[in-house]
Amino acid sequence: MILPGHLAAGYLTTYAVLHVAGFQFSGNENIAIYTIGTLLGDGPDFDIFLSFLKKKTLTPAVTDGHRGYITHTAIFWFLFGCVVFFCGDIFASDFVKALGLLVWLSPWSHLLCDSFVFGAKWFWPLSDKFFTFPFEWAKKDVPRISRWSGVIKNHFKSISGIAEILVTALALAVFIWG
Numbered sequence: 001m002i003l004p005g006h007l008a009a010g011y012l013t014t015y016a017v018l019h020v021a022g023f024q025f026s027g028n029e030n031i032a033i034y035t036i037g038t039l040l041g042d043g044p045d046f047d048i049f050l051s052f053l054k055k056k057t058l059t060p061a062v063t064d065g066h067r068g069y070i071t072h073t074a075i076f077w078f079l080f081g082c083v084v085f086f087c088g089d090i091f092a093s094d095f096v097k098a099l100g101l102l103v104w105l106s107p108w109s110h111l112l113c114d115s116f117v118f119g120a121k122w123f124w125p126l127s128d129k130f131f132t133f134p135f136e137w138a139k140k141d142v143p144r145i146s147r148w149s150g151v152i153k154n155h156f157k158s159i160s161g162i163a164e165i166l167v168t169a170l171a172l173a174v175f176i177w178g
């Protein structure tokens with residue numbers, strides 16, 4: 001999945017977390033929490049920026065290695081989320097508590113989406129392995145080519161690209177009617 005799908009998954013995670021946990025926020029707080037939760041859906045890809053700083057190039061082949069950074073591990077977001085959640089607990093702030101849950105779960109929605117095709121380091125530091133779901137159909141036709149324009153074009157012809165469109169459409173539907 002690329003940016004739109006990850007943001008859409010972040011939005012859906014935010015919607016689910018707020019509804020399941022039963023948080024009630026004012027208008028501005030609601031806008032802030034949805035914006036942050038949606039952006040956190042692509043939080044793990046912050047390492048594309050780190051990869052660029054280190055390697056000074058953004059070609060797909062080099063950028064592909066960005067998933068090796070700590071921001072693509074499950075434990076990083078879990079611990080980060082716990083710290084934020086407990087700060088919310090100490091200061092008795094529902095907003096900060098909700099933020100903690102989203103710092104944990106929105107990036108996990110990203111890792112979940114990545115796990116269909118590329119894999120994520122779910123069990124790091126116990127294992128350095130990239131775990132993917134055993135769905136071979138999801139990995140079919142995934143482009144591994146050297147130009148971004150080609151990557152994007154081929155992406156939307158693959159099953160992963162179709163999933164991306166569906167998740168984005170679902171997020172829009174929830175946004176409008178949810």
Ligand SMILES: [Zn+2]
Binds near residue numbers: 044045
């Ligand atoms: Zn990713």
